[in-house]
Amino acid sequence: MPVSVLIVDDSPIARKMMRRSLPPDWDITIQEAVDGAQAIDIYRKGGVELMFLDLTMPNIDGYGVLEILQAEGLNCIVIVVSADVQPQARARVLAMGAIAFIPKPVNPEGLQEVLRQYGILV
Amino acid sequence: MADQQNPQLSGFIVERMELGVFAVDSSFNIVLWNHFMHTHSGKSWESLKGTNLFASFPELPESWLKRKIEHVFALGNYAFTSWEQRAYLFRFKHNRPITGGVDAMLQNCTFLPLRDAKGKVELVVITLQDCTDNALIQQRLAEAITVSDEERRKQQELIVKLEDAKNQLYQSEKLASIGQLAAGVAHEINNPIGFVNSNLGTLERNVTDLMKLMAVFESKETELPKDTQRELSKIKKEIDFEYLKEDLAALISESKEGLSHVRRIVSDLKDFSRVDQSGWQIADLEKCIDTTLNVVSNEIRYKATVVKEYGHPPLVECVPGQINQVLMNLVVNASQAFPERGQITLRTGEEGMYVWIEVEDNGIGIPPENQQRIFEPFFTTKPVGTGTGLGLSVCYNIIRKHEGDLIVRSEVGKGTCFRILLPIFHGKMGESEEIEFANSAPQ
Amino acid sequence: MNKGLSEDQTDALQELANIGMGQAGDSLARIWKEFVHLSIPKIAIVDASRLPALIHGFVGDTAVSASRQAFHGGFRGEVLVVVSAKDRNGLANLMGYEGQLDSVEREEVLLDIVNLLGGACVGGIAQQVNAEIGFSAPSLIGEDIDPLDVIHPDQLAIDKALSLEVCFQVENRSLTAHLVILLPNNEVGALAELLDQFLCTL
Numbered sequence: 001m002p003v004s005v006l007i008v009d010d011s012p013i014a015r016k017m018m019r020r021s022l023p024p025d026w027d028i029t030i031q032e033a034v035d036g037a038q039a040i041d042i043y044r045k046g047g048v049e050l051m052f053l054d055l056t057m058p059n060i061d062g063y064g065v066l067e068i069l070q071a072e073g074l075n076c077i078v079i080v081v082s083a084d085v086q087p088q089a090r091a092r093v094l095a096m097g098a099i100a101f102i103p104k105p106v107n108p109e110g111l112q113e114v115l116r117q118y119g120i121l122v
Numbered sequence: 123m124a125d126q127q128n129p130q131l132s133g134f135i136v137e138r139m140e141l142g143v144f145a146v147d148s149s150f151n152i153v154l155w156n157h158f159m160h161t162h163s164g165k166s167w168e169s170l171k172g173t174n175l176f177a178s179f180p181e182l183p184e185s186w187l188k189r190k191i192e193h194v195f196a197l198g199n200y201a202f203t204s205w206e207q208r209a210y211l212f213r214f215k216h217n218r219p220i221t222g223g224v225d226a227m228l229q230n231c232t233f234l235p236l237r238d239a240k241g242k243v244e245l246v247v248i249t250l251q252d253c254t255d256n257a258l259i260q261q262r263l264a265e266a267i268t269v270s271d272e273e274r275r276k277q278q279e280l281i282v283k284l285e286d287a288k289n290q291l292y293q294s295e296k297l298a299s300i301g302q303l304a305a306g307v308a309h310e311i312n313n314p315i316g317f318v319n320s321n322l323g324t325l326e327r328n329v330t331d332l333m334k335l336m337a338v339f340e341s342k343e344t345e346l347p348k349d350t351q352r353e354l355s356k357i358k359k360e361i362d363f364e365y366l367k368e369d370l371a372a373l374i375s376e377s378k379e380g381l382s383h384v385r386r387i388v389s390d391l392k393d394f395s396r397v398d399q400s401g402w403q404i405a406d407l408e409k410c411i412d413t414t415l416n417v418v419s420n421e422i423r424y425k426a427t428v429v430k431e432y433g434h435p436p437l438v439e440c441v442p443g444q445i446n447q448v449l450m451n452l453v454v455n456a457s458q459a460f461p462e463r464g465q466i467t468l469r470t471g472e473e474g475m476y477v478w479i480e481v482e483d484n485g486i487g488i489p490p491e492n493q494q495r496i497f498e499p500f501f502t503t504k505p506v507g508t509g510t511g512l513g514l515s516v517c518y519n520i521i522r523k524h525e526g527d528l529i530v531r532s533e534v535g536k537g538t539c540f541r542i543l544l545p546i547f548h549g550k551m552g553e554s555e556e557i558e559f560a561n562s563a564p565q
Numbered sequence: 566m567n568k569g570l571s572e573d574q575t576d577a578l579q580e581l582a583n584i585g586m587g588q589a590g591d592s593l594a595r596i597w598k599e600f601v602h603l604s605i606p607k608i609a610i611v612d613a614s615r616l617p618a619l620i621h622g623f624v625g626d627t628a629v630s631a632s633r634q635a636f637h638g639g640f641r642g643e644v645l646v647v648v649s650a651k652d653r654n655g656l657a658n659l660m661g662y663e664g665q666l667d668s669v670e671r672e673e674v675l676l677d678i679v680n681l682l683g684g685a686c687v688g689g690i691a692q693q694v695n696a697e698i699g700f701s702a703p704s705l706i707g708e709d710i711d712p713l714d715v716i717h718p719d720q721l722a723i724d725k726a727l728s729l730e731v732c733f734q735v736e737n738r739s740l741t742a743h744l745v746i747l748l749p750n751n752e753v754g755a756l757a758e759l760l761d762q763f764l765c766t767l
């Protein structure tokens with residue numbers, strides 16, 4: 001069964017960069033959302049297992065998405081990917097249920113390590 | 123990279139060029155020190171190799187320089203210092219005779235990141251350029267610019283003064299020509315009026331004599347033949363002789379009255395232009411107002427009712443001809459501020475060491491944005507050819523010369539009030555000048 | 566900037582600027598051992614004639630200090646940093662200055678700020694598109710000047726400019742800076758090409 005991945009970022013380039021940093025031969029299906037509102041819609045349809053979430057976005061930002069997910073039972077793994085690398089941001093998203101915080105630009109090796117650590121990638 | 127092309131050549135250039143070059147690692151240990159640095163610091167590469175920069179040069183501004191270098195290590199960007207803000211990094215003697223108060227070599231420094239293969243900054247290379255010569259030239263240039271700026275500023279001031287003087291001149295010419303005209307007219311009219319007046323006197327006497335004669339004739343009328351009597355009474359009826367007798371006296375006295383009015387106008391004109399008396403005098407401002415009103419009465423008669431509220435302030439030391447000019451401008455402006463008919467109120471009073479005059483109208487008023495500008499020369503809202511816009515600027519200058527003040531209060535749709543404040547006394551009258559009302563001069 | 570940038574290119578530039586500033590903020594926080602926040606820069610391409618109004622709109626009716634720095638290499642241009650005059654002193658001790666600043670030191674701080682922010686932003690972008698960029702020494706445009714006097718468009722030889730708004734905060738000291746990148750008309754093509762190359766690798 002392929003893993004269902006959702007990439008949430010308002011910048012198309014950032015979404016492309018995210019796609020490119022995922023392990024190449026990983027069995028996944030990828031969906032994309034251009035803002036938090038769309039991300040919530042897709043999440044509510046069910047099936048999303050792993051979400052890469054940007055923080056600064058129009059129509060519900062990353063924090064807003066995490067808040068809604070938490071309220072709705074947080075039924076998927078969230079990794080926050082942001083250029084906003086301040087430690088406060090990191091602490092806050094981890095407290096809100098994200099399993100990891102990865103600074104942009106995403107370093108593919110670093111990402112794989114996180115994925116392995118949490119048993120998402122074997 | 124250059125050192126891959128010809129390491130010997132680049133090594134030689136770094137070592138020998140007229141530029142200080144040195145490098146430190148991330149612990150601030152010296153890893154490069156060229157000949158220029160050696161000769162100027164007096165410390166050789168051999169003695170400095172691997173030593174801590176701040177240990178070897180304790181006089182360096184450590185906290186600032188450390189930060190600067192740390193930034194380059196962390197961000198991989200360039201950094202700079204310029205002699206204009208920081209005269210030098212190292213205090214080196216400069217090898218020119220001391221000129222312009224420079225006692226040390228002025229330096230521009232560049233901090234360059236040197237990256238390793240992974241892109242991490244490994245060393246920071248600092249170059250140090252002697253800018254003393256440039257700096258001196260620049261300083262001299264700056265001085266020259268300051269001088270020329272100052273000159274330009276003075277010129278600008280002069281131009282403004284010139285402009286002021288021009289306006290003043292223009293106005294005093296205008297004043298002078300009005301004065302000359304008035305004096306000329308007064309003179310020309312004076313003579314004919316003189317003999318009309320004396321003729322009128324003679325005429326009055328002659329008529330009185332004639333009437334005396336007529337009275338005698340009339341008393342003897344019944345002695346004449348009936349036919350003649352009938353003819354006389356017919357003619358008397360025809361010419362309404364009874365009325366004629368009365369009217370003749372009235373005509374003469376009315377003419378005399380009219381003539382004295384003309385004489386008053388002529389003398390006012392002379393007063394107003396003060397061709398006979400100029401300069402500082404002790405004057406009665408209420409008289410000034412009356413004179414001015416007489417002169418402009420024709421201009422304003424059909425536009426405004428004039429109300430006087432005189433407070434009988436003390437006499438004032440002033441140049442009456444100029445005060446008349448101010449009053450005339452204010453009154454004419456007021457009369458031009460009515461869409462239909464209005465009222466002009468003239469008030470006087472005393473306040474401390476000042477006498478004030480108010481010229482108030484209930485006309486269209488002046489919008490706030492214009493109130494700042496009405497005293498500027500050539501500011502006018504009147505149609506081209508109607509106003510020159512000089513009136514109030516002249517008033518202002520005159521009042522300023524009197525060390526007084528001219529203040530406007532106005533509300534659109536309600537009206538405008540100009541208040542003139544004049545110091546009662548300011549010792550402008552030289553002893554050589556004639557004092558007209560010497561007795562009433564304030565102490 | 567007669568051709569300007571395509572939507573993709575602008576988006577890429579925005580993302581690269583985000584990343585560049587984020588990295589710079591991180592590096593500075595490590596040195597200063599204080600929490601640094603660099604906001605996501607807002608990028609816009611504007612008519613050069615609109616720059617004075619833009620800068621005024623950004624800072625409001627307050628005096629500003631401005632400095633400039635030229636860069637050259639993979640693409641060439643000038644970066645301008647405008648900060649509102651009152652914000653600047655709080656940063657001085659982070660730059661290693663001690664005690665009360667005199668007027669010359671204040672100037673130097675201002676030059677250091679343009680150097681840091683310009684370097685972080687333009688350098689960050691350049692690094693990610695694999696362009697070598699060098700910088701010339703920064704220079705002062707003016708201190709405590711009217712925001713409308715920073716740029717006189719009639720003196721610029723360019724039609725369009727890249728404007729970046731960055732908010733730069735260190736703990737409770739905050740400095741809001743406005744960066745404007747001026748690219749000569751013919752340099753936009755060079756930048757566009759570098760961005761395209763970058764986009765191709767995605």
Ligand SMILES: Nc1ncnc2c1ncn2[C@@H]1O[C@H](COP(=O)(O)OP(=O)(O)OP(=O)(O)O)[C@@H](O)[C@H]1O
Nearest residue numbers: 455456459496502503504509510511512513514538
């Ligand atoms: N009493 C007033 N009511 C309304 N506006 C006035 C009054 N006095 C002056 N102003 C305004 O101030 C302007 C300047 O007045 P000023 O006397 O200097 O010039 P002017 O009357 O336009 O021209 P000039 O006096 O040379 O004929 C006028 O054009 C008018 O707009």
Ligand SMILES: [Mg+2]
Nearest residue numbers: 451455513514
């Ligand atoms: Mg007038």
